[in-house]
Amino acid sequence: MSELLINFSIAILLLPLVGFIIVVFLGKRFPKFYLFEVILLGIALVLSIIVLYSKLVYLNTTDVTASFTWISMSNSPAVGSISIELGFKIDNVTALMLFVVNLISFLVHVFSIEYMRGDKRYTRYFAYLGIFTFSMLGIVLTHNLLMMYIFWELVGLSSYLLIGFWFEKKSASDAAKKAFIVNRIGDIGMFIGILILFTQYKTFTFDVIYQQIASGILPFESNAWLTAAGILVFMGAVGKSAQFPLHVWLPDAMEGPTPVSALIHAATMVAAGVYLLVRIFVMLTADAMLVIAVVGAFTSLVAATIALTQNDIKKVLAYSTVSQLGYMVMSVGVGAYAFAFFHLVTHAFFKACLFLGSGSVIHAMHHEQDIRNMGGLKKKMPLTYYTFLISTLAISGVPLFSGFLSKDGILAGTLAFGKLTGHWLIPIMGFTVAGLTAFYMFRLVILTFHGKPADHHKYEHAHESPFVMTAPLVILAVLSIFIWYTPNPIGADAGWVLKNWIKTPTQVTPLETRFEFMKPTNSSRDSKTEVHQEVTHSVEYTEAIHWAHYPAMFLSLAVAALGILIAFIFYQWKKLNADKLAGKLKLLYNFSLNKWFLDELYDKTAVAGTLNFSSILAWFDNKIVDGIVNGSAALTRFTSKMSGLFDTFVVDGAVNFTAFFSGFVGLSFKKLQTGKVQTYIVFVVFAVIILLVFFKPF
Amino acid sequence: MEKKFFMNFYDIAFYLFAAITLVSALFIVTTRNIVHSAFYMLFTFFGIAGIYVLLGADFIAIVQILVYVGGILILLLFGVMLTNKITNVEIRTGTVHMLPAAIATAIFMSAVVAVMIWTEWKSEPAQIPLTTTKDIGYLLINDYVLIFELLGILLLVALIGAASIARRDKE
Amino acid sequence: MLQVGLTHFLIISAVLFSLGIYGIITRKNAVMVLMGIELVLNSANINFVAFSRFGNFGLNGQVIALFVIILAAAEAAIALAIVLNIYKTFTNVNVDEIDHLKE
Amino acid sequence: MMANTNLYHSLGLIVPELILSAVLIVLVLADLIFHKNKKYIPYIAIAGILITGFFTLSQYGISGSAFATSDVPTNNFGIFAVDSFGIFFKIIVVVSSLLIVFFSFGSDEIQKITDRLGEYYALIFGMVLGMFFMISATDLILIYLSMELMSLSSYVLAGFTKLRDRSSEAALKYLLYGAVSSGLMLFGISLVYGLTGSTNLYVINSLIQGPQINLFTLSFACILIFAGIGYKISSAPFHFWTPDVYEGAPITITAFLSVASKAAGFALLIRFIKTTFVSYVDPLGVWQLINVFDWKSLLVAISILTMTLGNFSAIWQNNLKRMLAYSSIAHAGYILLGLVVFSNQGLIAILIYFSIYLIMNLGAFLIVMLIANKIGSEEIDDYNGLGYTSPFLGVSLAIFLVSLTGLPPTAGFIAKLYLFIALVDAKMIAVAVIALLNSVVSLYYYIRVLKHMFLTQAEKDTQAITTSLPNTILISVLVAIILVFGVYFEPLINFAKSCLVVLGM
Amino acid sequence: MIGFPILSIITFLPVLGMFLILFMKKEQPNSIKYLTLVITAVQVVLAVVLLANYNYSAAGVYEEKSFQFIEKFRWINISGITWLGDVKIDYFMGIDGLSMPMVLLTALISFIAAISSWTIEKSIKGYFALFLLLDAGMMGVFVSLDFFLFYIFWELMLLPMYFLIGIWGGPRKEYAAIKFFIYTLFGSVFILLVMIGLYFSATELMTDGNRVHTFNMIALMNPANYSSDGILSALNPNNLRLIAYIALFAGFAIKIPMFPFHTWLPDAHVEAPTPISVILAGVLLKMGTYGILRVSYPMFPDITRQLMWYIALFGMINIIYGALVALAQKDFKKLIAYSSVSHMGYVLLGMASLTTVGVNGAIFQMFNHGTITAMLFLIVGVVYDRAHTRGLNDFGGLAAQMPVYTGFVTVAFFAAIGLPGLSGFVSEALVFIGAFGANATRILTIISTLGILLGAAYMLWTLQRIFFGPLNEKWATLADLDKREYAMFIPLTIIIIFLGVYPSAMLDIMNSSVNSLVQFVTTTISTTSLSGL
Helix, strand or coil, X not given: CHHHHHHHHXXXXXXXXXXXXXXXXXXXXXXXXXXXXXXXXXXXXXXXXXXXXXXXXXXXXXXXXXXXXXXXXXXXXXXXXXXXXXXXXXXXXXXXXXXXXXXXXXXXXXXXXXXXXCCCCHHHHHHHHHHHHHHHHHHHHECEHHHHHHHHHHHHHHHHHHHHHHCCCHHXXXXXXXXXXXXXXXXXXXXXXXXXXXXXXXXXXXXXXXXXXXXXXXXXXXXHHHHHHHHHHHHHHHHHCCCCCCCCHHHHHHHCCHHHHHHHHHHCHHXXXXXXXXXXXXXXXXXXXXXXXXXXXXXXHHHHHHHCCCCEHHHHHHHHHHHHHHHHHHHHHCCCHHHHHHHHHHHXXXXXXXXXXXXXXXXXXXXXXXXXXXXXXXXXXXXXXXXXXXXXXXXXCCCCEHHHHHHHHHHHHHHHHHHHHCCCHHHHHHHHHHHHHHHHXXXXXXXXXXXXXXXXXXXXXXXXCCHHHHHHHHHHHHCCEHHXXXXXXXXXXXXXXXXXXXXXXXXXXXXXXXXXXXCCCCCCHHHHHCCCCECCCCHHHHHHHHHHHHHXXXXXXXXXXXXXXXXXXXXXXXXXXXXXXXXXXXXXXXXXXXXXXXXXXXXXXXXXXXXXXXXXXXXXXXXXXXXXXXXXXXHHHHHHHHHHHCCHHHHHHHCCHHHHHXXXXXXXXXXXXXXXXXXXXXXXXXXXXXXXXXXXCC | CHHHHHHHHHHHHHHXXXXXXXXXXXXXXXXXXXXXXXXXXXXXXXXXXXXXXXXCCHHHHHHHHHXXXXXXXXXXXXXXXXXXXXCCCCCECCECCHHHHHHHHHHHHHHHHHHHHHCCCCCCCCCCCCCCHHHHHHHHHCCCHHHHHHHHHHHHHHHHHHHHHHCCCCC | CCCCCHHHHHHHXXXXXXXXXXXXXHXXXXXXXXXXXXXXXXXXXXXXHHHHHHCCXXXXXXXXXXXXXXXXXXXXXXXXXXXXXXHHHHCCCEHHHCCCCCC | CHHHHHHHHHHHHCHHHHHHHHHHHHHHHHHHHCCCCCCCHHHHHHHHHHHHHHXXXXXXXXXXXXXECCCCCCCCCEEEEECHHHHHHHHHHHHHHHHHHHHHHHCHHHHHCCCCHHHHHHHXXXXXXHHHHHHHECEHHHHHHHHXXXXXXXXXXXXXXXXXXXXXXXXXXXXHHHHHHHHHHHHHHHHHHHHHCCCEHHHHHHHHCCCCCCHHHHHHHHHHHHHHHHHHCCCCCCCCHHHHHHHHCCHHHHHHHHHHHHHHHHHHHHHHHHHHHEEEECCCCEEEXXXXXXXXXXXXXHHHHHHHHHHHHHCCCCEXXXXXXXXXXXXXXXXXXXXXXXXXXXXXXXXXXHHHHHHHHHHHHHHHHHHHHHHCCCEHXXXXXXXXXXXXXXXXXXXXXXXXXXXXXXXHHHHHXXXXXXXXXXXXXHHHHHHHHHHHHHHHHHHHHHHHHHHCCCCCCCCCCCCCHHHHXXXXXXXXXXXXXXXXXXXXXXXXXXXCCCCCC | CCCCCHHHHHHHHHHHHHHHHHCCCCCCHHHHHHHHHHHHHHHHHHHHHHHHCCCCCCCCCCCHHHCEEEEEEEEEEECCECCECCEEEEEEEEECCCHHHHHHHHHHHHHHHHHHHHHXXXXXXXXXXXXHHHHHHHHHHHHECEHHHHHHHHHHCHHHHHHHHHHHCCCCHHHHHHHHHHHHHHHHHHHHHHHHHHHHHEEEECCCCCEEEECEHHHHHCHHHECCCCCCCCCCCCCHHHHHHHHHHHHHHHHCCCCCCCCHHHHHHHHCCHHHHXXXXXXXXXXXXXXXXXXXXXXXXXXXXXXXXXXXXXXXXHHHHHHHHHHCCCEHHHHHHHHHXXXXXXXXXXXXXXXXHHHHHHHHHHHHHHHHHHHXXXXXXXXXXXHCCCEHHHCCCHHHHCHHHHHHHHHHHHHHHCCCCCHHHHHHHHHHHHHHHCXXXXXXXXXXXXXXXXXXXXXXXXXXXXHCCCCCHHXXXXXXXXXXXXXXXXXXXXXXXXXXXXXXXXXXXXXXXXXHHHXXXXXXXXXXXXXXX
């Protein structure tokens, strides 16, 4: 059984790669080969379903791992024998992720068949999708940090390629470059974190590292280093999952084709950061978790405020994505491990649905993306509208939809966290964001689908998308209904996902570095050493969760309702004029519209700074270093002037110190060679005298 | 008594010759008229010859007069005549960098004189040899025969060289 | 006035030597420079003779002086030839004007 | 009586010199006899040189001293020493003179002078004879006179192409400068004579070990004598004549001066110092100087000054002959480094250096001469693109210059290597560093010629320079020697090692 | 192992080819080109043969018996006289894990460069003769185990390089050529001095039982061979070893090139013709680091341990500084040149760590940098041949015009950035792992990681400026790659990807040698000497 899992997952991993290779090398000759990619994805999807099923049903509690040695260096005196292992680990989280990634990837492939038709690089587009799916699956399957990092970079590459797919547009290539470089910043932190761990534990494998931590071995014998490692690895997530302050790349990434945005920049890749956090959750100390929670909360708030005023349909969705990712990160930070992952899954579905829906709208509107030019599309494209609406309800946290379950859980977690640790700011942010989300999502829906069409010409030509595009929408919308996850529409805990599949593991960090509530009540030594057992939280925590459950629910419902209401007041019934309000609050409005001026800030400081500094250095290198090593610029100029009369070689050579020196000395020697023999004789006589003075015996 | 007189005569002679030598030498290097300095040279050579006599080197003195006065001086005079228009009686020569020359010479002379005075040279009670010619001849064909022959070659080479340079030939 | 001894002769030669150097350096006319050289050689000769006389080294000094005199003759001959050649090519014998070979 | 036996014994030891003198006279006579066509004369000269070389070689291994003077207490030390050290330098002189005669065949400026060829070769023999005596002389007077013999001949030769004013000027300068320095030397000799009462180096050596020597006077005399010798080896600050004379003189003579007379001068200097101022040689081969005059620091200063001055001045030269003159000054500096370590190892370095320097320097001069024959100029700018118009000459000259720079795999590297080995072994690291930096500087002007020949194109298309077959062979042989010694120098060093005997007390 | 002296053949084959070419007519350029191609190809084959017969477990480094393909015989043998011991110089060749990758690299790069030399028109005969001479010199440096031999080969490359840059180079070729020559010679004189110093400090035990001074590198590594009064013996009171080490290091650092001695590199690269840039970046730069590993480390272990932090510091400076300066370049080729300054910094950093992982990474990085930078320079050459300009801002949108070319460019660029799956990543990662593992160099390593970011910045920026954006109409006629250029790019690409996926193929070659090297350097007490025995 476990072999089957391994083999299947290897197949799942490699199928997209095969597709990529085939399409890349043969796509030019046989344009139809893009279908290979789609078919292979389909197979992969089937396999992943099998894997999911067999894992959850037959091997629910036992994890399957397989690894091989990639690099081995024997008996090295400094660090002992080193071997770098690569391998897979399949637990429930992996299995679920496999399914989610494959499903959405497949749907997006299908969607793209129609959406991208007629593009001049049609086949290569599918190739890129293939390489992305491959890398993403690598991240999902890995059981060690190095392989994680490797595929981490590879998804970066594929995202780079896909964002810059229409590289003729400067904005596109800019966005691609920005995405890669900003991600690199996070990756550096992640890499250093990995270095710390490896230096101590001589392995990259998660479980081995955790066992050692559990047995009390700390990096460089200090909790601080453990915290640092946690935060540094988290930096990778900050980059990938577009957390503040590195979130600026994601909205720009919308330059890519819309299906790509759905797949990479909404559902899967950006979620990889959260996935990473889920993987390293057990080694996070309290300090690290607090940092993570704050970053997540703040990110979600910032993104939500920005989303309020955006007019580009994809930009709105992008910022909502950032905001939701902030939610997940925050929930990891507050210890709501299971809900984080749960929200990851649900969000993947409804956000993919939203993006694909927007794609279908854009497709219908001939690549019009400004929602102020839309309106009234409800009648023209009903299927798109209803799927879009369902997803919107889900994301706004309306009961009976998946989003409500996960968001509610997260909010409850934050509330409990606030109660236990006194960090009340985090739940406050959380609930505010819930309200804002409801508002801007419905603003989007209303402006796009309700009311009068703003641009009649475009409106006339608008039409419902063909089946291959609407089918994925339907599937995803259906997956946003609560029933798939739990029988009880208001209690996620009852659901099988959280009850049987996803368990919050016990932390392995030293007790003194954990939050009080993360400590097992019966803190016996053995319970520390074993990993991935169901967490035995402290009594207070369980109580707090129970206490928080209903307040959280009602509160979230209230703010959601409020947000929806305001949205309707403003945009549906036009009771209040948004523009007037904007005019009143001009400052805040611009602040939000311009994304808190963060891009401008970065351009002014970091980017411009680096470029200026580098050009200064280049000058320095050219003039000074070359100068100093060759005998300093000024002297150089002087010499070349001096030797200007002579052969150009000397001019050239004069730049070099030796030549300068020699030129100088040589000239002074030349003075002596007057050609008058009597002068020479004078020199001789003086020379004799001087020698006599120097070398007289006393 | 007469010995004392002799010594005085010796001293007087020495100072006389010394004066002749040095004064004319001074004129040689200072006067602007080449012909004059050539003639002063004559006196210098005579003075040196006299000093040789005082040093008991009569043979060398004779050779000095023969070779220098009879040979080299004439050569130099010819040189002067051939390299100047005879028509203008005043054959003048300029002088170059006097100052460094003066400094150099001054320092140098002081150094040399100091050396000469403060060194305690090997000096033994000198007995004036009766005849030097025979012994010199003996030395020439015994100890110094190699050098003597070498000088022969040297003269030959000098002859060839001088001839081949000075000879006016059509080319 | 002290007894005339070795030192007196040596001083003469020293002065003669210096005068010769002075002449060599200062005189424009090549022939005059040659005269200076002759002075130098003569001063050396005086040394030899004087040393051999007072140091009682036998007659070596005199023989050496003889050699030097002969050599001086040969040298003068060649020198004159070269000077004449110079006069032929440059139509003057001013040493300080013959400086075409230089940097 | 002892004088006769002494005489016969001595005559046996100076056979090469006798032959040289004889050939000289034969040449003069030949010049007189068939003055119609003088094309035999060079062959006579070659024959004479070969015979001399043969007898010189036949002296290899013999060591003896000729013409003992009666005032020498121990009877077996005369004024003329025959030893392997001398033989080595005599062979160098012979080889270089042979090459010079070969050069003279190909040199236009010499071949133009048809009716004075006899004198030309006679004077060359005069020089060679003078050098031989310089190499072997152990008596100050003999040293002085042999130097004069060589000088007088070379004065004339320097001005031999007398219609060219450059040549005449060179002769005059050489003459005046030489006369003055030899005058200084003579005065110094007279002082030494006054101090010791003898001119024989061995006698002086034994006397100056005694206490009653006035050191100031002695060092004064030493410096004066060194002025004379330093002028011959053209070491700063007595080098001033070198560039002008080298530039003015006919190329063959310049080449001859740059190698042979330098070699003779060095042999003289080494023998003078070794015989006069070295008390004994310790088993490690280090010479123990008598503590009367600080030759070591004097020579260190002189050599550093010499090489620095030579190299740094050469950079600015546009005339190739003049540049080579300065480079030869620089090489004199390097060679002096071999002396300043005052050990047999330094001596080996000097011997090796000279035998290699002989080949590479003469080779360079030969090519310069051949090129000057055609393009009638030695200016570097006229060499532009020469590597393309006549690749053979270009490449050969490049090899010689690289060897002069001292880069592997040419023999020049071996020469420098042994020099530095000697220095490092004597723990004179600082000096070695200075010398190394100097050789880096020297790269500038050597490579500059290459640059003009290969990197810059000729503005006007110069016709290819064709070399006659003998010259081609000659150049190829020289190049081959340079390259072979560059990678396999064992025989050379073995030979040098066997030539270390300097006849001493 | 192998019946014939393979190392000598692989080294001197090009010399033979050079002579053949000298005797060929310049009227038939193609035969000359093909001869060169064949010779380099044979070299590659021989290198592969070497690899096939290579014993992976033999360590080499400091014991002669574990070297492979040894060829050793007496070259210079001067019988001693009392006061000067025998002079014995061996013709001594052999390879171990340090040199094997370099031999492979040299053969490969020469082959590629020979292909890329097809476009040379000017005086082909001379070019290929010098090219082969250069090839021989490089190969010789990597296989010789006698310091004297090593030095001769080391200097042998200078002159061909000078001419190849100076004759076939760009507008300022003469300046660049002389600058290269002077810098390198300046460095190598110090090497020479230290070589002589070592020669006098150490002796080797001959079979006949008596000790003689030696240039044998392996003997020079053994502290027991140092006589206590030797100039460079550790017992020598005035600390000459340190000075000697610094001199030696400077000599090698100029070749690397290490800041602040790097300024010859941009000039040389920009002016040199494409194949020569390829060789320069691909092989010559490695000689510096190879020399440090082969000579400085094992012969001065004590000083190495003492100075490792400074070496790492210079590595860090190279990484950051080179990247920053590259960021500001306007000339494509200059940018690549500075990027290799930055990449050689990784090598320095890895070596300085004195850990197996780090040194392995360093050598691996040497190899990878060789292949990747070679490819980058070929890329520059391709676009320069077509457009005759290298200005980064003169281009745009080439990706649409030359898709295949762009594909190769992307591979090369991302390899240079250190993208996983390509060889560059593995070596850089190993370097960082190793350097971070050593306490002394940890902080420097953390700072150096900035290099990853900056590298991505300038590479992607270049990619964008040249290949993305709207197509500049001026270049609407540029043709995509032809067969010959395929032949240059494909092998390199394959190697880059293969080693990225399966690095052990290269790491296993060097691993055991690196282990023993690190062992030796970190543990040897060099104060033992003859007197101590």
